[in-house]
Amino acid sequence: xxxxxxxxxxxxxxxxxxxxxxxxxxxxxxFIAVIVIGYIAACLVLYFFQEKLIFHPYTxxxxxxxxxxxxxxxxxxxxxxxxxLHAIHFHPSxxxxxxxxxxxxxxxSMDRWGFVAQDFTERxxxxxxxxxxxxxxxxxxxxxxxxxxxDANKLYEYGVALAPGKxxxxxxxxxxxxxxxxVAVKYNPDMLILNxxxxxxxxxxxxxxxxxxxxxxxxxxxxxxEDLIGQYNGxxxxxHGTADGxxxxxxxxxxxxxxxxxxxxxxxxxxxxxxxxxxxxYYKMLDEALGK
Numbered sequence: 001x002x003x004x005x006x007x008x009x010x011x012x013x014x015x016x017x018x019x020x021x022x023x024x025x026x027x028x029x030x031f032i033a034v035i036v037i038g039y040i041a042a043c044l045v046l047y048f049f050q051e052k053l054i055f056h057p058y059t060x061x062x063x064x065x066x067x068x069x070x071x072x073x074x075x076x077x078x079x080x081x082x083x084x085l086h087a088i089h090f091h092p093s094x095x096x097x098x099x100x101x102x103x104x105x106x107x108x109s110m111d112r113w114g115f116v117a118q119d120f121t122e123r124x125x126x127x128x129x130x131x132x133x134x135x136x137x138x139x140x141x142x143x144x145x146x147x148x149x150x151d152a153n154k155l156y157e158y159g160v161a162l163a164p165g166k167x168x169x170x171x172x173x174x175x176x177x178x179x180x181x182x183v184a185v186k187y188n189p190d191m192l193i194l195n196x197x198x199x200x201x202x203x204x205x206x207x208x209x210x211x212x213x214x215x216x217x218x219x220x221x222x223x224x225x226e227d228l229i230g231q232y233n234g235x236x237x238x239x240h241g242t243a244d245g246x247x248x249x250x251x252x253x254x255x256x257x258x259x260x261x262x263x264x265x266x267x268x269x270x271x272x273x274x275x276x277x278x279x280x281x282y283y284k285m286l287d288e289a290l291g292k
Contacts, residue, residue: 056107057135070121077158083140090117090127097124098167103176109136123290128159152179178223184232193237199226199254226258236264241272
C-alpha cells in the first residue's frame with residue numbers, strides 16, 4: 001500500500017471520539033482574538049482621547065460680544081503658565097450680599113452658562129463665572145487633573161479679590177462639582193453648593209463603560225471629591241435627580257455620605273434629570289441657602 005492509499009485508509013477507518021474537529025476551535029479562537037483586540041483598542045482610545053471624551057468645549061472668538069440682562073465685566077486671569085482664562089463678573093441690581101464663584105459643566109461656554117448668573121444676582125449676589133482652558137475665550141487646553149485643579153484655585157483667588165470682605169459661596173455644577181469641594185477645603189468659603197455632582201469621575205466613567213474596563217488605571221482625571229468634602233465644615237447643599245442619565249444619582253448619594261452630616265443638606269429631586277436648572281426644587285434650594 002503506497003503512502004497516499006495508507007493515509008486515505010487511516011482517514012476513512014480511524015475516526016473515533018478522540019478525533020478533534022478543528023473548524024469550531026478555529027472559530028472560537030478567532031472570536032476570542034477579536035474580543036481581546038477590541039478590548040485593548042477600547043482601553044487605548046479611552047486613554048489617549050480621554051480629554052475629548054470628558055471635556056466638550058465650545059470656543060468663542062476673542063471679539064465675541066455678550067448680551068446679559070445684568071451689569072457685567074469681562075476678566076482674563078493669568079493661570080501662571082502664560083495661559084489666560086476668561087471669566088465674567090456679574091453684578092446684582094442692588095447692594096451685594098456676597099460673591100458666588102461658579103464652576104460650570106463640561107459642555108458649552110460662557111455664551112450658554114452666563115445666563116445662569118441671573119439665578120444668583122436676583123438673590124443679591126455677585127457672580128464670578130469662569131470658562132475652563134479651551135472653552136469660550138480661554139486659551140490653552142486641559143491636559144491634566146493637576147492643571148485643572150490649579151486653574152480652579154487661580155480663578156477662585158481672582159474672583160474673591162473682586163469682593164474683599166464679602167461672603168463667598170462656591171458653586172459647582174456637574175463637571176464643576178469635581179473641583180468645587182477641593183476649592184472649598186483649600187480656601188474655606190462661607191458655603192458650598194453642588195448641583196448634580198459626582199463622588200469621583202472614576203465612578204461616573206465606570207457607570208458609562210459598564211465596569212468592563214480598568215478605569216482606575218486608564219483615567220488620568222479621578223477628581224475624587226468624596227475624599228475631600230468631609231474636610232469642609234461650612235454649609236453644604238447637594239441637589240440631584242433620580243433620573244439623571246449623565247451622572248448617576250448613586251454618585252451623589254456616595255458624596256453626601258462622605259460629607260459632614262451636621263452641615264449637609266441633600267436634596268433629592270424625584271425623576272429629576274441632569275438639567276435641574278429649571279426645576280422648582282433647585283430654586284427652593286437657592287432660596288433656602290441664599291435668601292429670596
